[in-house]
Amino acid sequence: MKSHLPEKIYLASPVWLQNVLVSTYGAFEHRRRYSGPHKKYVEYLRKNVFLNKTEIADLQSKLLERTLKHAAQTVPAYQALNLGPTPKLTDFPLLERESIAMNAEAFLSSKYKKEKLITLFTGGSSASPLKIYISEEARQKSYSFWQLFYDRMDFHVGDRKATLVGRKIQEPDSNNPPFWRYNLKDRQLLFSSYHLSEKNVAAYLKKLNSFQPKIIEGYPLSIYRLADQIIQNSIKLSFTPTGVSTSSENFTQKQREIIEEAFGCKVFDQYGSAESVVFASECEHGNMHIEPEYGVLEVLTNEGKIESEGSGELIATSLLNEAMPLIRYRIGDLGEITESNCPCGRASKILTELYGKVGAVIINEGRQAPTAAIAIAFEYLEGIKNAQIIQNEPGKVTVRLVKRTNFDSKSEEFMIWELKKMLGQSLKISIDYVTEIPPEHNGKYCMVVQNYYKFTVPD
Structure with missing residues (x-):
């Protein structure tokens, strides 16, 4: 369990110092996310964007074969299965969330030292906490997929970005602006999602107009509240973003339309997990493509069969995080996977429905x-x-x-x-x-x- 002391020090500081602290932490995270193999891996992914279905299948098959061998030989939980030198995906049982929660170290590869890994925590949409270990290299590669997603909005890290997420910016009982802090390294303005009352929305919009971000990202229901005020009050914006990036919550088609009308640009939704097992994101035509280099996504049907397409419970296998490879992991969401021809030209599989992460x-x-x-x-x-x-x-x-x-x-x-x-x-x-x-x-x-x-x- 983490200490609240750093947050208490931050909250007790004046706003100018809070901005310094946010920027200092932002610089640290920037180095951890975007150094190492990040840029080279971005270029590798860009070359793979328009592979055909056969090429994608061959690529993923090779990555999966390597992951399964590595897991069977170096991960205690999988070594105990005695799967032999060339295991297949079908040899692995379904992995329950509770198994990881009770003994996360059993899923660590012996090739990695725990103290040198990054520790991530996830509550998930069921508030069942997990501790996940990931290598710095895998974390940097993970953010390469974000850049691939940002390419659709003509956005690069360092362009101005406005973010509305769940991290604490200021005390919730403090109802005076500024309701935002600035991350200098990434030119990112972080807005509080907790102070979006009707009384405060005008201050948010005024700041957005002066900041003029290239994209807006964050929880869709928070962004929707801003968009609704823009429409209802006929507010004019002095900028037009190249896109609105959303994640972490489901939202309705009507809410999407209101956001797009208010900001004059398309909404691009993203689906992923802190467990680093899946990354999917919308293309220009609104189809959510599953990135084949990140992980293998299957469905557990109502009949109890695991299929590569169809509707059911989503089952994910990581291809990215060799330090803690999770295989046939029950991620806790329901969805539908299809293989279809998308007008954007990408041949990767599509997540056509997603029934998790409901936005209450x-x-x-x-x-x-x-x-x-x-x-x-x-x-x-x-x-x-x-x-x-x-x-x-x-x-x-x-x-x-x-x-x-x-x-x-x-x-x-x-x-x-x-x-x-x-x-x-x-x-x-x-x-x-x-x-x-x-x-x-x-x-x-x-x-x-x-x-x-x-x-x-x-x-």
């Missing part, structure tokens, strides 16, 4: 935290198996927790602090410890249940 929100005194942001409150808590947050009335939530033996009072305090830092100290939180949280009728776990506030879209 928790609200308190005008502040909203979407599902993707709420997940952050749980991602460092290794002592919980599953969690769900329910709002039935204003100013109050109930957190349902399935805990493990290592969950204690400090863990509970940590979680409450994380939730209140998003939604304010006035939020009343009750804890309900349960033995299980059942899935929805579609088999998907719902992390946020909103029974009080109804997020509506104008006709």
Whole structure:
């Protein structure tokens, strides 16, 4: 469990120093993301964009063969399967999230030293925390796929970018601008997603007009709130982005249309995971292409068969992270994979439907935290198996927790602090410890249940 001390120091600092701290951290992350093999790998991926289906199949087959051999020979959990020198994907059983949560080190390759790896945490859309290890090289290659995605918006790291995500910019109870901080290295303006009340939207739009970002990225429901205000109040923007990049939440076609109308550009959605097993993103024609060099995506059908196409539970195999290769991992989302001819010319498979990461929100005194942001409150808590947050009335939530033996009072305090830092100290939180949280009728776990506030879209 991480310490809150760095955040407390940041929040106690004046705004000018917070900008310095954000820029300092931004410079550190820039080096960690974009050095090493990053640029060379970007060029490699660009050469592969328009491979035909046969070429893609051959490429992925070679990458998969190498990954499976490496895993079977160097990863304890897979060595125990005794699969021999040339294992096939069908030889590997389905990998449950709980197996990783209980013993992440069993999935580490013996070729890597844990202390030299980057540690990532994910709460996921079911608030079931995982600790993932990834090498610096794999992390840098991972961000090469982001550049491939940005190419569709004619954007490069270093162009001005406005970001609305779930990290804390300032205290939620502080309702005075600026609601943004600046990352100098990447020319990135980070906006708070928690202060987007009707009263504050004008300040956001004024800052966007003066900053004039090339792209806007972040949670779609946060961006939608800005777009809705632009349309409803006939606000004129002094800039036109080359694209709006969204991720982490599902949103409706109507919401997409409102965002595109407000900002005068296309929305490009992206789907991925902190586990580094899948990367898919929309092309210019709105089809979400699955990147073949990143991972293999399959579906577990209702009949219990694992297929390369069709509808069902998504099963992912990483081709990128050799330090912790997850094979036939049940990622926790439902979707549909098809192989079709896209007008953009890309022959990679398409994720035509995605039923995970549903965009509900928790609200308190005008502040909203979407599902993707709420997940952050749980991602460092290794002592919980599953969690769900329910709002039935204003100013109050109930957190349902399935805990493990290592969950204690400090863990509970940590979680409450994380939730209140998003939604304010006035939020009343009750804890309900349960033995299980059942899935929805579609088999998907719902992390946020909103029974009080109804997020509506104008006709």
